[in-house]
Amino acid sequence: MIDLRPSIAGSPHKDVVDAVYFAIRYVKQAATAHRTGKDIFQDANRSAPSLRVRQLAMALVQEIERQLGISAAQFQSAEFNEAMNTLSALPHDHSGTMTKEERAEAEALAAELSTDPLASSP
């Protein structure tokens, strides 16, 4: 089981979420990066990642590769799924546990925001 908590210790939550977003993009595209030549850090101007976020994202990827003993470009489905599940859980692990009230509020809001916008179209 991959443990990325030491890699994000001391980092601001905003940077962790940003870095995880780009690390996910890296892992998803690792197998085809040599062909597409995409810069995984490219984003709309307002959302461009800072140098600190880039470094943290790459540190997360390198730590995953180190713990799995294989490069992201060579991940098979088991490694890929483990990496993606670990990364996507990381922001929540970092921000701490929700209170019972916060969870209830979030669940209610999720229900409200899960309505089909096309259902109300004219």
Added chain:
Amino acid sequence: MASARLIGYPSCASEGELHLDQTATAATAALERPVLYGTVTQLAFNINERYYRGLHYMWCTPCFDIDLKSPVYTVPPTSSPFQIYQTLAREVAAADLHSEKINANRVGIQRGALKMLERGVIDQKTAERIQNTAIVAPVASFRPLLCVISADRAHEHCTEVDITAMANPLSQEFIVEDLPRTAFDVISIGTPQ
């Protein structure tokens, strides 16, 4: 030779013309096409509508789907709006708790909330609520929606993604940011078998 004609309406151009001019025109030509396509999730769409003044962020492409036989209308499978739509629809139908696309979207929504907090569009409490919602939302909240975007209206909101190396230079992708709802239509294309 008019580059817009070659790129925007490839069926009007011979194969020879396309090869002659495709590299030179690739960086600017895509918005000559009338529409862009992007796939978003229902939860992300509704959050944008309610909390971000109806302004939307999405990745999009002038190609709806991959077409391996076409020298022009092609897009990598991972960037194809249709393929992304199909994958999300399948993952929602299967109620897959470890879905790669859904979990990536959860992170994207959390990141979006923090960006909007930074820009002063929402306050701290709302950003926390949105992040918590992205974490606990059930799989069904991530049903896909297909966005059909007017290229004219999207122009000022677009950033072109650099695609270099060996990719088809006509395989273009864009990131649109702060796109008003009036600039695109949203449709559902059914659940895959």
